[in-house]
Structures are given as C-alpha cells and as structure tokens.
Amino acid sequence: MKRRTLLLGAVASACGRGPRLNVYNWSDYIAPETVPQFERECGVRIHYGTYESNQEMLAQVMSGNSGWDVVFPSGDFIEPMRALELLAPLDHALLPNVSALSPEFQRPPWDPELRWGIPYMHGVTGILYQRSLQPAPASWADLWDARLRGRLTMLDDEPEVLGACLKKRRYSINSATPVELLAARQEALAQKPLLRAYLNAEVRDQAAAGDVLVAQAWAVTAAQAIAAAPGKLAFAFPSEGFPRFADNVAILRESRRVEAAHRWINYLLRPQVAAGIVMATHTASANQEALRYLPSQVRQDPVLYPTPEVLARGEWFQAQSAASQKLRDRLWTEIKSS
Amino acid sequence: MKRGLAVYAIAIYAFLHLPLLILAIFSVNASRFTAWQGFSLHWYRAMLADRDLLESAGNSLAIAVASTALSTVIGTLAAYALWKRASNWLAGGLYLSLVTPEIVTGVSLLALFQWAFRYVNFRLGMHTVILAHVSFSIAYVVVVVLARLRGFDPALEEAAQDLGSTEFAAFRRVTLPYLAPAVAAAAMLAFTISIDDYVITSLVAGVDSQTLPMVIYAMARRGGSPVLNAVSTTIVVLLGTLVLLSERLRRV
Amino acid sequence: MTRLRSIFAMPAAVLMLVTIAVPAGIVGVYSVLSRGAYGGVELPWTLENYTRLIDPLYGGIFLRSIALAGAATALCILLGFPLALFIARSGTRKNLYLSLVILPFWTSFLIRLYAWMFLLRDTGLINTVLQWLGVIHQPLPLLYNTGAVLLGLVYGFLPFAVLPIYATLEKLDKNLLEAAADLGARPIAVLTRVTLPLCAPGIAAGAILVFVPSLGTYITSDLLGGSKTILIGNLVQNQFTTARDWPFGAAVSIVLMIVAVFLMFTVRRRGEELL
Numbered sequence: 001m002k003r004r005t006l007l008l009g010a011v012a013s014a015c016g017r018g019p020r021l022n023v024y025n026w027s028d029y030i031a032p033e034t035v036p037q038f039e040r041e042c043g044v045r046i047h048y049g050t051y052e053s054n055q056e057m058l059a060q061v062m063s064g065n066s067g068w069d070v071v072f073p074s075g076d077f078i079e080p081m082r083a084l085e086l087l088a089p090l091d092h093a094l095l096p097n098v099s100a101l102s103p104e105f106q107r108p109p110w111d112p113e114l115r116w117g118i119p120y121m122h123g124v125t126g127i128l129y130q131r132s133l134q135p136a137p138a139s140w141a142d143l144w145d146a147r148l149r150g151r152l153t154m155l156d157d158e159p160e161v162l163g164a165c166l167k168k169r170r171y172s173i174n175s176a177t178p179v180e181l182l183a184a185r186q187e188a189l190a191q192k193p194l195l196r197a198y199l200n201a202e203v204r205d206q207a208a209a210g211d212v213l214v215a216q217a218w219a220v221t222a223a224q225a226i227a228a229a230p231g232k233l234a235f236a237f238p239s240e241g242f243p244r245f246a247d248n249v250a251i252l253r254e255s256r257r258v259e260a261a262h263r264w265i266n267y268l269l270r271p272q273v274a275a276g277i278v279m280a281t282h283t284a285s286a287n288q289e290a291l292r293y294l295p296s297q298v299r300q301d302p303v304l305y306p307t308p309e310v311l312a313r314g315e316w317f318q319a320q321s322a323a324s325q326k327l328r329d330r331l332w333t334e335i336k337s338s
Numbered sequence: 339m340k341r342g343l344a345v346y347a348i349a350i351y352a353f354l355h356l357p358l359l360i361l362a363i364f365s366v367n368a369s370r371f372t373a374w375q376g377f378s379l380h381w382y383r384a385m386l387a388d389r390d391l392l393e394s395a396g397n398s399l400a401i402a403v404a405s406t407a408l409s410t411v412i413g414t415l416a417a418y419a420l421w422k423r424a425s426n427w428l429a430g431g432l433y434l435s436l437v438t439p440e441i442v443t444g445v446s447l448l449a450l451f452q453w454a455f456r457y458v459n460f461r462l463g464m465h466t467v468i469l470a471h472v473s474f475s476i477a478y479v480v481v482v483v484l485a486r487l488r489g490f491d492p493a494l495e496e497a498a499q500d501l502g503s504t505e506f507a508a509f510r511r512v513t514l515p516y517l518a519p520a521v522a523a524a525a526m527l528a529f530t531i532s533i534d535d536y537v538i539t540s541l542v543a544g545v546d547s548q549t550l551p552m553v554i555y556a557m558a559r560r561g562g563s564p565v566l567n568a569v570s571t572t573i574v575v576l577l578g579t580l581v582l583l584s585e586r587l588r589r590v
Numbered sequence: 591m592t593r594l595r596s597i598f599a600m601p602a603a604v605l606m607l608v609t610i611a612v613p614a615g616i617v618g619v620y621s622v623l624s625r626g627a628y629g630g631v632e633l634p635w636t637l638e639n640y641t642r643l644i645d646p647l648y649g650g651i652f653l654r655s656i657a658l659a660g661a662a663t664a665l666c667i668l669l670g671f672p673l674a675l676f677i678a679r680s681g682t683r684k685n686l687y688l689s690l691v692i693l694p695f696w697t698s699f700l701i702r703l704y705a706w707m708f709l710l711r712d713t714g715l716i717n718t719v720l721q722w723l724g725v726i727h728q729p730l731p732l733l734y735n736t737g738a739v740l741l742g743l744v745y746g747f748l749p750f751a752v753l754p755i756y757a758t759l760e761k762l763d764k765n766l767l768e769a770a771a772d773l774g775a776r777p778i779a780v781l782t783r784v785t786l787p788l789c790a791p792g793i794a795a796g797a798i799l800v801f802v803p804s805l806g807t808y809i810t811s812d813l814l815g816g817s818k819t820i821l822i823g824n825l826v827q828n829q830f831t832t833a834r835d836w837p838f839g840a841a842v843s844i845v846l847m848i849v850a851v852f853l854m855f856t857v858r859r860r861g862e863e864l865l
Contacts, residue, residue: 022545047546055832062629062834063452065461067545080628150731196734197816205561211712211729322627333833337651337820340679347676347687350669354694354748357705360715364708372718416602422595431606437854438610439806441823442843445830446613449840453616473609476602505594527696534698537808541830551700558704558813561711570701577697585689 020045021260024060024068026247027052027201028224029121031280038267044260052200053157061086061252069255070264075110075246076159076317078117080325087116088251094262097269100289108246109316117248118265119286121277123219123304124314125160125243127236128203128226130213137214139239140168144187149194151213153206156198158332159317160243161188164216167240173315176324181331188335198336207233218245223282223303235303237310244314246286358574365567381568391553391569398550401464401539402532405471410525412472413479414517418509420480421487432477443474444538451542462544470542471535475528482527486520487513519587526584530577614847621840629834639841648825648842655821658736659804662743663751666800667793669744670751674792675785677752678759688756695749703742703813710738710814734816742810747803751796758792759785802850822846 023035027050035046049068051057054077060066064086073081081087092098098106098118105119127137137143143152143164154161163173165184175181196212201221206212208229217225222235249268251261267273274285275293284304285291291299299305320328365382369375385391420429435443447470451462460466490513498508514521536551543549550573557566621639623631642648677687694702709715712729720726732738762785770780808823815821820828822842829839 024545049545049548053832055834059629059831059834063455063461065455065459067461067463084628150734196731199816202560205563209561209713211561325628326625329833329835333825333828333835333838334647336828337647337825343672343676343679346672350673350748351690353745354691357709357745358694358697358702361701361705361708364715372713372715412601412605415598419595419599419602425599428599428603428606431610432602433854434851435606435610437802437850439803439823439846439850441806441808441826442617442847442850445826445839445843446617447609448830449616449620449836450609450613469609473605476605480602509594530696534700536700537827541827551698554700554704555809555813558700558707562704562708566704567708570698570704574697574701578693581693581696582689585685585692 022047022068023070025072031277072247076319079319088253102288105286117250121283122246128215128217128222140164153199153215174318185331220283241313362571365571370564381564385568394548394553404468405532406529409472409475409528413476417480417483435477440537444541448541464547466542471532479524482524523584523587617840639838662804663801665744666751674755738814742814747800750799754795755792758789
C-alpha cells in the first residue's frame with residue numbers, strides 16, 4: 001500500500017508539474033488515500049504539513065506570506081483571522097457539495113453564511129483516562145486530585161486549560177470577566193504541581209502506552225487512543241460542562257491558487273471522502289451524508305457521537321475580544337512560566 | 339590513583355556511549371516494546387518507506403551541502419584575514435555568534451526575515467534556512483582554520499612573494515595546500531552542525547523546507563517510535579563516521 | 591598586503607553585519623514596542639516589556655535557569671576534570687580517548703536527548719529492567735522533571751568541559767609536578783595544590799562553554815522537562831511562536847544576550863584564546 005502510494009505520488013507529481021497546493025492541517029486528521037486520490041483526480045499536487053494547535057498555525061500564517069494555501073482553524077479562530085484579513089472569502093458556486101453538511105453546521109454560530117470556512121470535523125474536549133483508575137474521573141474537578149500527581153496531562157492550549165478551570169468554578173468557558181479569569185488562573189496554578197506535561201495530540205501514544213493516567217483530551221485524540229489500546233482506556237464527558245469545537249477548512253488570502261483550493265474543499269465535502277477520513281482517523285465529521293457510509297458501531301460511538309442529552313452540556317468556543325484575548329494570553333504565559 | 343582514574347574513565351565513557359548503543363540495539367528489535375523479541379530490520383524498511391521522512395532528509399542534505407560550501411569558503415577567507423591582522427570587530431562578531439544562545443540567534447533571524455519580507459517579495463524557505471546555517475557555521479570554520487594557521491610560518495608566503503608571485507597566488511599555492519586538511523575538517527564540522535540544527539531551523543523554515551531534525555523532534559515529542567530508533571542509529575553512524583574522518587584530518 | 595586581507599574579510603564581515611548586527615538591532619527595537627491585538631508589533635513605544643521582567647514570576651524563571659545552568663556546569667566540571675586528567679596521562683592512546691569523547695558530542699544533540707527519553711520514560715528500559723528485577727513495582731517518574739533536564743544538559747555538554755581542561759593539562763609543565771613531588775608532596779596534594787590552580791584558565795573556559803548554552807537551552811527542557819519546566823529559552827521560543835508576543839520575547843532575548851556577552855568578556859580575559 002505504501003509502495004503504491006509512493007509510486008502514484010511520484011506519477012502525480014511527474015505529470016502534475018503544474019499547480020501545487022500547500023495544505024496545513026492538524027496532525028492525524030486525514031486518511032492515507034485522501035491526498036493521493038485528489039492528486040490523481042484533479043492533477044493538482046498537494047504538499048501536506050501538520051500542526052498541533054491553533055496558536056501554532058496562527059503564528060505561522062500571521063505574517064501574511066507564509067506560503068500556505070489552505071488551513072484548518074477551529075470555529076473560534078475564524079473571526080479573529082478574518083479581522084486580521086488572513087482569510088479569503090469562499091465562493092459557494094465552486095462548492096456544490098456543501099449541501100452534504102449537517103443542518104447544525106450549515107449555519108454555525110461563528111460563521112452563519114459559511115463565507116470564510118467550511119466545517120470539517122467536530123468534537124468535544126473531555127477526560128481520557130485508564131480504566132484501571134477507580135473511581136473513574138467524571139468532572140473537571142477530579143483533575144485536581146492529588147493521587148494523579150505526575151500522571152496527569154492537560155492540553156497545551158490556552159482556551160482549553162482556562163476553559164476547564166472556568167468550568168470547575170461553574171463559569172462559562174468564554175468568560176471575559178477579569179475576576180473570573182484570574183480565578184481560573186489560580187486554579188491552573190494550583191493544578192500545575194500535579195501535572196506531568198502540557199500535551200495536545202501527543203498524549204495519545206503515551207496514554208495508550210500507559211504512561212499517563214488521566215488526560216484532558218480532545219474526543220478525536222481519545223477515540224484514537226482507545227482504538228490503539230483496546231479495553232484499557234475510556235472517555236468521560238465532564239459533569240460541569242465541556243467545550244465543543246469544530247475545525248473548518250479555510251483558504252488563506254495570500255493564496256495564489258484559490259481555484260484549486262476550492263476544488264480541494266469540495267473534494268473533502270464528498271461523502272465518501274469524508275467517510276474515509278472518519279474511518280481512518282476516528283473523528284466525527286460535520287458531513288451528514290457521510291454518515292450513511294459508516295458502519296453502525298462508528299455512527300453510535302459514544303465518544304464521537306454522544307447523545308443529545310450529553311451534548312446539551314457542551315458549549316461552543318467563541319472568539320474573544322482583542323482586550324480579553326490579550327489578558328488571556330498574558331495569563332497563559334504566567335501559567336506556563338510558573 | 340592511576341587505576342582509579344582508569345575505572346572512572348570507563349564509567350564515564352559508558353555513560354557517554356551506552357544510551358546511543360542501546361538505541362541502536364533496539365532499532366533492530368522486532369518488537370515495538372521494550373521486551374526483546376528477536377532481530378529484525380523491519381523498522382529500517384519502514385523508515386525507508388516513509389515519504390515525509392525521506393523528503394525532509396533530502397531537504398536537510400541539500401541545505402547542509404549548500405551551507406557547508408558557502409560557510410567553508412567564507413570562513414576560510416575570514417580566518418586568513420584574521421591571521422594576517424587581528425580585527426577586533428570581526429573576531430568579536432564571530433565570538434558573539436559562537437556564544438549567543440541558539441534561541442536568540444533563531445528569533446533574531448526570524449525577526450530579520452519577517453521585517454525584510456515586508457519590502458521584498460520573499461517568504462521563508464530553503465534559502466532562509468541556508469542563510470541562517472551559513473551565518474552560524476562560519477565561526478566554527480574560522481576557529482578550526484585559524485588554529486591550523488597559527489602553526490604556519492608567514493615567512494613561507496613572504497618568500498614566495500619575494501620570488502615574484504602575487505599576494506593571491508602566494509595564498510593559493512603556498513598557504514592553501516597547507517590548510518587543506520583543516521579546511522576539509524572544518525567543512526565536515528559545518529556539515530554536521532547544519533544537519534543537526536533544530537532550534538534555528540524550526541524558526542526560519544518555510545512551507546517546503548521541513549528538515550530531518552524537525553521530523554525527529556515531532557516524533558520524539560509524541561513519545562518516539564521504533565522507526566525513530568532506526569533513524570537515530572542511521573544518523574549517528576553516518577555523522578560519527580564523518581566526525582572521525584574530520585578528526586583524523588585535523589591531526590595530519 | 592592589506593588589500594587582499596580586506597577583500598578576504600569582506601564576505602564574512604558583511605554576513606556578520608546582516609545576520610548578527612542588524613537582527614540584534616531589530617530585536618532591540620521590537621523590545622520597546624507594543625504587542626498588537628493578536629500578535630505582531632505596533633506603536634506605542636514602551637518600556638513595559640522590560641519592567642514586566644522584574645515581576646517575581648519572570649525573575650523566578652531567570653533564577654531557575656541560572657541555577658540549573660550553574661548545576662550543570664558544576665557537574666560537568668566535577669565529572670570532566672578526572673576524565674581530562676586520565677586522557678592527559680594516557681600517553682600514546684591520547685587521540686583515541688579524545689575521539690571517544692568528541693564523537694558522541696558531535697553526533698546529533700537531538701538524537702542523544704531522545705536516547706535518554708527512550709531510557710527514562712515509564713515504559714523505557716530503566717523502568718522495565720528495575721521492574722523485571724523486582725526492585726520496584728510501579729514505574730518511577732524519571733522523565734519530565736528538572737532532574738531529567740539536568741541529566742540531559744550534563745550529558746550534552748560534558749565534552750565542552752573536558753576539552754578545554756585537557757588542553758591546559760596537556761600544556762602543563764611536568765617539571766613543576768615533579769618538583770612538587772620531590773619536595774615531599776603526596777600525589778593528592780600535588781593535584782590539589784599544583785595541578786588544579788594551574789588549570790584554572792581551562793576550567794574557566796570549560797565552565798563558560800557549558801554555562802552559556804545551558805542558560806539558553808530550549809530543546810532539553812522541552813523534550814526532557816515536558817514543557818512544564820519553563821526556562822528562559824522556552825520563554826523566548828514561546829513568545830515568538832504560540833504566544834505571539836514578540837515585544838516581550840524580544841526583551842527577554844536582549845537580556846539573555848547581554849548576560850552571554852558579559853560572560854564572554856569575562857572569559858576572554860582569563861581563558862583560552864579561541865579566535
């Protein structure tokens with residue numbers, strides 16, 4: 001399989017001497033055959049790079065001449081990036097497959113007209129833990145338990161860590177009130193001595209190997225870890241409430257291959273393609289039509305497709321005002337530096 | 339005391355070399371876990387099949403060759419100039435380049451490039467990485483070549499000039515051949531530095547210039563894998579050979 | 591005579607100007623500007639980035655980094671001196687032993703750090719062997735702490751300490767040592783009262799060569815410290831990437847650079863002349 005991919009990639013790049021699309025995506029967020037199949041069909045070569053957090057991606061593209069064409073920002077980053085004039089508006093005439101999206105994602109709160117980004121995959125942030133740990137953690141507050149010392153990780157992501165701390169205090173994850181944010185900072189500082197590390201998707205292998213007992217993790221990472229170590233791991237939706245996120249495909253304003261980028265987005269919206277990605281990466285797709293192509297145990301996976309009652313406790317991340325973002329960034333530096 | 343020292347030396351050498359040896363041993367372990375399950379070259383095959391890995395290795399090689407060539411030439415010339423007459427500014431600048439922490443060099447180069455790219459239509463890429471590598475390699479080249487020059491008698495060049503040759507010809511035909519081993523050693527040193535650099539490269543690399551250390555770093559952060567053991571062993575063996583050769587040449 | 595020298599020096603000089611002086615200037619300017627809403631730099635001018643450093647939080651980071659670098663330096667000197675002594679006295683095999691020290695140092699710092707990650711992690715070799723031997727029942731948390739970072743620093747920079755000390759030991763006049771022995775001093779006394787003081791320049795050079803890179807270390811604390819241990823190097827990297835606070839990162843860089851330059855002047859006066 002790998003050899004065929006290599007060969008086809010070589011052939012595609014040989015005859016596709018033409019345009020090359022630079023795609024910057026989260027790690028482990030695509031199936032092995034997605035890119036080669038697109039290259040074959042459309043004659044466009046893809047250069048594929050990965051990142052581990054929205055901040056990492058934003059730091060790279062902020063200069064306005066990074067070289068990337070397509071990125072995958074989370075919903076709460078769409079508005080700031082648009083305000084920074086980093087995004088190119090989408091032409092729906094070139095995206096007929098957009099009708100395949102679920103109704104919820106046809107008019108998402110961060111971009112109701114889908115002018116700037118098309119929802120790709122979505123999920124929640126919760127608690128990944130070893131089944132051997134009893135009693136099992138069920139709320140954010142459980143992540144401050146002293147018995148977890150040295151075997152606990154949190155996400156290396158400011159909205160997520162502050163979000164969990166805010167939720168522990170029963171505030172909203174999108175709070176912009178300085179008093180509440182400072183309280184959240186206190187919580188984070190109190191928890192820090194227990195932490196093993198701040199890790200994003202990198203925690204997957206460590207959890208599967210048993211090095212980590214409890215991790216604040218994205219549902220995607222959790223699903224991948226659970227699949228990698230069958231029967232050893234489980235995922236909990238915290239009782240106080242949890243963040244929901246959706247990653248979107250967006251085109252950068254600096255891109256000189258806007259038409260090819262649209263073709264790529266339309267290709268990703270194809271139900272079979274989306275289904276293929278879901279099967280390979282254990283993600284939850286925003287694509288409703290794709291669900292038809294998925295086996296029932298995937299469609300009913302409680303981690304990726306929780307029941308509406310569970311989802312009701314979720315809260316979407318919202319973009320912060322500039323002043324609030326500045327405060328949050330400062331608090332995050334202080335948390336990481338302590 | 340002599341025996342005590344010898345025992346101590348053995349212990350320290352073991353400390354220095356064992357971790358890499360262990361890595362090499364486990365790179366041929368059939369199992370992906372720490373338990374030994376038999377000899378296998380499986381991970382080396384997986385390493386060679388990884389397209390991203392090979393591409394980044396290719397990038398690293400291209401960058402290393404280009405930056406080595408440039409820094410060796412520029413550095414040798416600079417060492418010769420310094421040997422002829424000491425210059426506090428140049429020596430100070432080179433020393434500064436040696437002493438400045440990598441992270442500071444990296445971010446200042448990034449700041450330079452991002453500022454320059456507002457006026458020139460360029461972006462981060464192979465060329466910025468090569469420029470960065472040249473800039474920090476020169477100092478090492480100068481140190482090595484200058485050390486060799488210190489053992490050279492200037493009278494030889496003067497004699498050549500008295501016999502009618504130009505200054506440059508004297509340099510080319512008298513000094514340079516003497517310097518050849520040191521230049522070769524410096525080139526190999528510059529090569530290994532370039533191949534191994536992570537901090538500075540990660541800051542100034544662009545879309546299409548992902549290097550091998552960047553891939554290794556990402557893999558290590560995820561907890562590592564047996565493929566990484568195979569990659570590590572290969573690199574250590576290759577670089578080690580290069581370094582030993584360089585040392586040989588330096589003592590010629 | 592002079593023309594060739596200036597022409598030869600030109601490329602290097604230009605390069606140093608463009609890649610060291612100008613960037614330093616830019617970083618200096620950034621350090622007194624303000625941060626944009628989501629990153630980037632903009633007016634107004636401000637000294638806030640520097641005053642922020644006085645905050646005990648960041649002062650703590652500096653102190654922690656200095657302490658760690660100091661510990662690494664002390665360990666490297668302590669461990670390196672006997673080894674340098676051994677090599678200096680080993681007669682014909684000197685080059686071999688020297689190569690054995692240099693070899694691991696020059697082959698990929700990153701990979702050597704990974705080797706320790708491989709050994710120290712919970713499912714790594716050390717824990718597996720200890721558990722198999724029955725010495726422990728739960729894996730020891732050997733990785734992701736300050737101790738692991740210290741180990742990584744010593745492992746990485748030990749050769750930096752050994753080489754300068756060896757260089758001074760080599761040039762030591764053996765007659766002095768013999769004279770001391772003739773005057774009745776025992777070997778230990780010869781060592782502590784003759785050899786050691788005469789080695790001071792080499793030890794000083796080695797110390798600086800370990801201290802400065804350790805102070806600005808970034809990947810060691812990132813890989814072995816779990817990005818939990820924030821040192822100066824991590825702080826700078828962080829501000830220039832994910833935190834997108836370039837002015838603050840620039841201020842920290844300037845301070846770090848001043849410390850490095852200050853130490854450089856100290857050693858140039860007392861240590862070996864490299865350039």
